Amino acid sequence: MSQNGKMIRKKDLNFWQRVYIPEILKGLRLTFMALFRRKITIQYPEKRFTPPDSFRGRPVLVEENGVERCVACGLCSRVCPALAIEVQANETPLEKERFPERFEINMVRCIFCGFCEEVCPEEAIIMSKEYELVFESQQEAVFGKDKLLVPIEKVRDRLEFLHKHR
Amino acid sequence: MLETAIIAVAKIVLTLITLLTLVVLTVYTERRVSAFVQDRVGPNRVGPKGLLQAVADVVKLLMKEDIVPKSANKPIHDLAPMISIGVAMSTFAVIPIGSTMEIFGRQIDMMIADVNIGILYVLALTSMGVYGITLAGWSSNNKYSLLGGLRSSAQLISYELSMGVSIIGVLLISGSLELDEIVGKQASSLWAGIPAWNVFLQPVAFVTFVVAAFAETNRLPFDLPEAEPELVGGYHTEYSGLKFGLFMLSEYVNMIVASAIIVTLFLGGYAFPWAGQFGLSGNSLALAEVLTFCVKTGLVMFFIIMIRWTLPRFRYDQLMRLGWKVMLPIALANLVVTASILALMNWA
Numbered sequence: 001m002s003q004n005g006k007m008i009r010k011k012d013l014n015f016w017q018r019v020y021i022p023e024i025l026k027g028l029r030l031t032f033m034a035l036f037r038r039k040i041t042i043q044y045p046e047k048r049f050t051p052p053d054s055f056r057g058r059p060v061l062v063e064e065n066g067v068e069r070c071v072a073c074g075l076c077s078r079v080c081p082a083l084a085i086e087v088q089a090n091e092t093p094l095e096k097e098r099f100p101e102r103f104e105i106n107m108v109r110c111i112f113c114g115f116c117e118e119v120c121p122e123e124a125i126i127m128s129k130e131y132e133l134v135f136e137s138q139q140e141a142v143f144g145k146d147k148l149l150v151p152i153e154k155v156r157d158r159l160e161f162l163h164k165h166r
Numbered sequence: 167m168l169e170t171a172i173i174a175v176a177k178i179v180l181t182l183i184t185l186l187t188l189v190v191l192t193v194y195t196e197r198r199v200s201a202f203v204q205d206r207v208g209p210n211r212v213g214p215k216g217l218l219q220a221v222a223d224v225v226k227l228l229m230k231e232d233i234v235p236k237s238a239n240k241p242i243h244d245l246a247p248m249i250s251i252g253v254a255m256s257t258f259a260v261i262p263i264g265s266t267m268e269i270f271g272r273q274i275d276m277m278i279a280d281v282n283i284g285i286l287y288v289l290a291l292t293s294m295g296v297y298g299i300t301l302a303g304w305s306s307n308n309k310y311s312l313l314g315g316l317r318s319s320a321q322l323i324s325y326e327l328s329m330g331v332s333i334i335g336v337l338l339i340s341g342s343l344e345l346d347e348i349v350g351k352q353a354s355s356l357w358a359g360i361p362a363w364n365v366f367l368q369p370v371a372f373v374t375f376v377v378a379a380f381a382e383t384n385r386l387p388f389d390l391p392e393a394e395p396e397l398v399g400g401y402h403t404e405y406s407g408l409k410f411g412l413f414m415l416s417e418y419v420n421m422i423v424a425s426a427i428i429v430t431l432f433l434g435g436y437a438f439p440w441a442g443q444f445g446l447s448g449n450s451l452a453l454a455e456v457l458t459f460c461v462k463t464g465l466v467m468f469f470i471i472m473i474r475w476t477l478p479r480f481r482y483d484q485l486m487r488l489g490w491k492v493m494l495p496i497a498l499a500n501l502v503v504t505a506s507i508l509a510l511m512n513w514a
Contacts, residue, residue: 021373027476034203041207 049131053161056114056127058143059105060150062159068149069124072100076116076125084109085116103148107133108141123162126155169272177278181258189418190220196471203475227414230407235307238404242305247405247412250298254419257291260284261426262346264436264455276436276452277346284345285333288427289326292382295420296322299384299391299401302413306404314400317482318391321381324489325388329378331497332371335504336364336431349435363434370500372432374493379428381489383420385470387477388485425466426459433462 016022042049051057062069072089090101116125128150135141152159194209194217201208209219234243264276281287296319303315337343340351354362365372381388392400402413429435436459438451480488 024473024477028472031203031472031476034205035199037205039202039207040205043207 051129051131053157054165055129055131056112056117057130058107058112058128058133059110059114059116059125059148060128060130060155061103061145061148062124062126062152062155063149064152067094068099068103068145069122070100070103071096071098071122071124072103073098073121075119075121079115079119081113081115082109082111084111100145103145105143105148106141107135107143108138117162123159126158126162128155128158173272173274174278177274178259181278182255185255185258185419185422186415188422189415190224192418192422192467193220193223193414195468196474199468199471200475203472224411227411228408230410232407232409233404235404237307239305239307242301243404244409246298246302246305247409247416248298249301250295250416251412251419253291253295253298254416254423257288257423258419258426260287260345261423261430262349262436263426263459264452265346267449267452275346276456280346281344283343285337285343285348285431288345289330289333292420292423293322293326295382295416298413298416302405303391303401306401308404310397310399311401311403314391314397314403317397318384318401321384321388321390321485321489324486325378325381325493328374328489328493328497329382331494331501332368332374332378333431334501335368335371338501338504338508339364339367345430345435349430349437352434353437361434361437361439364432368432368500368504370496371504374497374500375432376428377488377493379424380470380473381485383424383470384417385421386474387480389479390482390485421467421470422463425463425470428466429459429462433466435459435462 010018070087072087074087074089077085077087084106086102086104086106087100088102089098091097092099112127114127117127120126197219198208198216209216212218212222234240259278260281262275262277266273266275268274299318300315303311303313303318306312336348340348342348342351348364352361352363360366380386384391391397392402397403402410405413436455438454438458
């Protein structure tokens, strides 16, 4: 029991506090007032939670002008603490010279830490706002490029957030 | 003779059905209130406003497999929930929910059994209830269950004393063990329109009785027999399906019965305050009385639920100290003072 950082011992209590019943009534008043407070529950399937920009949903690859930004440097794969990312690089005639031939994130392993996003030199991998991830098998949980690529327009919020706060 | 039997059976069936429905409603209310206190919404999907949630839960419990531990004592393991529910249900038999109602030209008492030692019957049965819990804990052959059962019996012994002693004060004032008569005494007016309820005449006894009732019904802050953090589930850890449902049911029936007894003994029972001013008589008065009783009991139950979400659980030594070193002396002192005042008034 401490109030304002001061320890309160039993001998410090006054008579009415020791009788305890007035204190119970005080507590009851608090819980009774709580009955009428605004509820924070969101009725899920009907209404959905819109996460703030700082939210870390499933990681996605940014697709700009129809091509992924990723240069397959493999840093995300190196930093991933859950070893969820696998990248296989190949050459491309484009300016960036390298591209991921295969980019897989095992969503069963992913812990949504956002390290991959932090380490990426190209801002190519980004945490999206998607949080509804359902799979029926282990194989289905391995997201390839087909599922990971997201056009840049859809992740503008997050990119702006990163520019502002990093 | 046959008619009396038919009336009795009809009353019993009606009471049982009402009690079971009330339990369903109580479970729903408890879940809803607890949710509201914690800024949640609570069950609101099954049926309108989630009212059928408890029904769905009962159906689920009925369909569950009945698991009995290998090393359990099977007959006693089966018997324990039956004792619990039987005792809890039969306590309600002596509680008057109204005076008399005239149905088909026949005066019918609004209680199942008009026992002239009603209050003793209630005390005896509520202490029987502990057998169910203790036997359940012992027969499960599980150390946590056993601890829960033992705690329950220790708690009951500690609090039954102060409960009994605080009731004596009420008995001294009303001069009867009959619950109907105790209610009748409270129907009169004290002064300035305040009804002569025993809360006003015996405030100390009221507080000690309510605290003891919390302990007897194993409700928070005294729910040590099933303290989840320390005892897994307490006495009903090894129960599943219907038998667990029976324990759950008896817990809530106990809560209803405890509130009904608190209302009967201290809050004027079914007595409808200022009944004379409304000019009610006959069946309309009886209906008003039943309604008053229901409202009072409902409010007490709401209070019990609110207490659960207000106070944390007592430690075991605190519980024992409160029972023996605080409650019992207070109840005894109250008894002595009440008796002395009554003696002085008679003497004067």
